[in-house]
Amino acid sequence: MTFDRAMVAHIAELAKLQLSDEESERFAAQLSDILAYAERLQALDTEAIPPTASVLPLRNVLRPDVVEPSLPRGEALANAPDSADGQFRVDAILDSEGGAA
Amino acid sequence: MPAYEAVIGLEVHAELETASKMFCACAVVDSTSAEPNTVTCPVCLGMPGALPVVNQRAVEMGLRVGLALNCAIPPFSQFARKSYFYPDLPKGYQISQYEYPLAINGWLEIDLPDGMTKRVRIRRAHLEEDTGKLTHTDGHSLVDLNRAGVPLLEIVSEADLRSAEEAEIYARKLVAILRYLGVNSGDMSKGVLRIEPNISVRPVGSSEFRTRTEIKNLNSIRSLARASAYEIERQIALWEAGGQVQQATLGWDEARQVTVVQRVKESADDYRYFPEPDLPVLEIGPAWVEDVRMGLPELPDARRDRFMGQFGLSRYDAAVLVAEQAVAAYFEAAVTAGGDPKGVANYLTGEVFRLMNSEGRDRQDIGAIRLTPPALAALVTLVRQGTITHGVARQLVETLYAAGGDPAALVAAHGLAQVSDADVLGEAVARTLDAHPGEVARYLAGEEKLLKFLMGLVMRELRGQADAQVVARLLAAQLAQRRG
Numbered sequence: 001m002t003f004d005r006a007m008v009a010h011i012a013e014l015a016k017l018q019l020s021d022e023e024s025e026r027f028a029a030q031l032s033d034i035l036a037y038a039e040r041l042q043a044l045d046t047e048a049i050p051p052t053a054s055v056l057p058l059r060n061v062l063r064p065d066v067v068e069p070s071l072p073r074g075e076a077l078a079n080a081p082d083s084a085d086g087q088f089r090v091d092a093i094l095d096s097e098g099g100a101a
Numbered sequence: 102m103p104a105y106e107a108v109i110g111l112e113v114h115a116e117l118e119t120a121s122k123m124f125c126a127c128a129v130v131d132s133t134s135a136e137p138n139t140v141t142c143p144v145c146l147g148m149p150g151a152l153p154v155v156n157q158r159a160v161e162m163g164l165r166v167g168l169a170l171n172c173a174i175p176p177f178s179q180f181a182r183k184s185y186f187y188p189d190l191p192k193g194y195q196i197s198q199y200e201y202p203l204a205i206n207g208w209l210e211i212d213l214p215d216g217m218t219k220r221v222r223i224r225r226a227h228l229e230e231d232t233g234k235l236t237h238t239d240g241h242s243l244v245d246l247n248r249a250g251v252p253l254l255e256i257v258s259e260a261d262l263r264s265a266e267e268a269e270i271y272a273r274k275l276v277a278i279l280r281y282l283g284v285n286s287g288d289m290s291k292g293v294l295r296i297e298p299n300i301s302v303r304p305v306g307s308s309e310f311r312t313r314t315e316i317k318n319l320n321s322i323r324s325l326a327r328a329s330a331y332e333i334e335r336q337i338a339l340w341e342a343g344g345q346v347q348q349a350t351l352g353w354d355e356a357r358q359v360t361v362v363q364r365v366k367e368s369a370d371d372y373r374y375f376p377e378p379d380l381p382v383l384e385i386g387p388a389w390v391e392d393v394r395m396g397l398p399e400l401p402d403a404r405r406d407r408f409m410g411q412f413g414l415s416r417y418d419a420a421v422l423v424a425e426q427a428v429a430a431y432f433e434a435a436v437t438a439g440g441d442p443k444g445v446a447n448y449l450t451g452e453v454f455r456l457m458n459s460e461g462r463d464r465q466d467i468g469a470i471r472l473t474p475p476a477l478a479a480l481v482t483l484v485r486q487g488t489i490t491h492g493v494a495r496q497l498v499e500t501l502y503a504a505g506g507d508p509a510a511l512v513a514a515h516g517l518a519q520v521s522d523a524d525v526l527g528e529a530v531a532r533t534l535d536a537h538p539g540e541v542a543r544y545l546a547g548e549e550k551l552l553k554f555l556m557g558l559v560m561r562e563l564r565g566q567a568d569a570q571v572v573a574r575l576l577a578a579q580l581a582q583r584r585g
Contacts, residue, residue, distance in 0.1 A: 002229030005313050010371075014184075014371055014373070015186075016186050022151070022262070023184065032212075050483070054376065054378070054381060054382060054489070056381055058161070058380055058381035059382060059383070059384045060381070060383055060384055061154060061155065061380070061381045062154070062155050062156070062160065063126070063154045063156060063157065063159035065119045065121050065130040065153065065156050065159070065268070066120065066121060066126060066159060067120050067121045067126055068121075068126035068127075070127045070128065070139065070140045070141055070142050071141055071142050071143075071146075072140050073137075073139055073141075076138050076141045076146060079140065084243065085137070085243065086126075086136060086137045086138055086139075087137045087138060087236070087243035087244055087245050088138070088188070088243070088244035088246070089241050089243055089244070090188045090241065090242050090244060091240075091241065091242070092237060092238075092240050092241055092242055093188065093237075093242050
């Protein structure tokens, strides 16, 4: 699989990155190389191997529903570039831009 | 114009009432009143290196809902990252479930207005984390992350609903079940439940699926009903005018009562789901599932059927009583206190609901009214024994609702007992007829409808406390005498 500039533009949009034409060109080539390398795995016969979600031998790591102290608000906000009224402050965004849940 | 029908599926997002968040030990607080950003930690702030750990109680609550909705619980469940950039989630992704949800393939039966029932299929219920809250100010947005990481169960129905009304009935029943299960308060004003219908329309009889729209974040069942009804009409008008419905995400403008386009979807959302590497998978074996199943309470349908069988109530009355867990409990308490079930049901769904509606009190708060279940039971018994009339009983319900008290004591103190003494009633009838010679003459001349009027006068004379049957008999007898 090769990466063309349209695919780079799509990925860049998802990542909220603005790329110059020159960068798009360069990343298309680099990403194609990376994918080509990873594609060598496709040559393996995995027919008999069940899908693996995690290689850790862990199951059902759960915690009891017990409350512990949270961070003091000052500490929670300490690394924020901007804050006001005890809240993180960011440039204006419209509700319509996203949000999931 | 051909008749159209709607094709509606609902996503319901219900916060789970755990003490702590989904993946960290921060407290779950009322996000509408708590001071912003007072319950956060490195995990729900998305600090580098912080590791989430699954809240066992949230999993169990999700299983309760899954089982109550007749879902299968797959033996394997897994969390996934849903990637998107928006300041309401600081990690840059939401931990959700994708390929392997907690519960799949269930159903919920609803009662339709025409007396039929309908099985609405549930596609899945999966666990995820809630997002933070944004407030938009001049040129900036403020972010409160108290709600970020609160456990959320997303319950997705198949597109089996065919009208706004069916969507409303389904949502009400689902909310009632969540409340019965003790996993969600159902208090939509606190934002603990949000509903997102996806809607398309098609000519009745067609099996095609036309382009659909999705209305985001409806925060009351009333909004769901109104927004859906509006959107259905809007789409029908578009098709009828030769236009096309455009796939879009809509919002509901409460003030103007219209849907507004938030985002036009040109391509499928690209959330780049992948298995959450920080969380080991869940294996939910039969023993765990059975354990949760054994702990389920009696659910609304089972309780409705029991009320019909045990107390001889109609399906309609029983359904009204069980729709709210607190009302069903109140009813049973009154019956246990000795009240006749049908009488209790009648006064409860009639007078008591009317009084609660008039002061805007939610039915789930029935436990707080001053009229106690034993008092209502005693009142019903007084009526059955013939001690007081229905009219007096209705007044007493009002008095007890406002101030509380003991019905028998009130009846004694205010002399409200029913009068059935024929001498006393006979005198009242005679007095009334003497005072209205004109009406009596017209009645005797053949104007028979005046009988009701004269009856009303006598009853009023006796302040509604007279035994109506005795009065009717005496009235007829005395009128016959006057006919000469």
